[in-house]
Amino acid sequence: MASVLSFLNQVEKAYEGGADRREILTSYKRFKEIVPSKGEERQIDRDFEAISGYSTYKVVQAARNQEKGRVKLDS
Structure with a gap:
């Protein structure tokens, strides 16, 4: 649970x-070690985005596409 919350933070x-x-x-x-299922990951992303307005998918994609430094997204 702590790892999931750490990721969402x-x-x-x-x-x-x-x-x-x-x-x-x-x-x-x-x-991903705790939530290996893509379907479950998508559900968590949808629920989290509905509550916070923040997309876990967009953050991970931005981090993967960036070579180094900080990731900053606009809501």
Whole structure:
């Protein structure tokens, strides 16, 4: 549970000022160890986005597409 919350906190940071790319990808990797199912991951993303307005998918994609530094998304 702590790993899931850690990942969601990184997503929030990415929208609220920026988060380190490595930290996002590391927390996502731990998240995927707990939630290996794509369907379950998508459901968590939909639920989280409905509550917060933040997309876990967009943050992970931005982190993967960026070579280094901080990831910052606009809501």
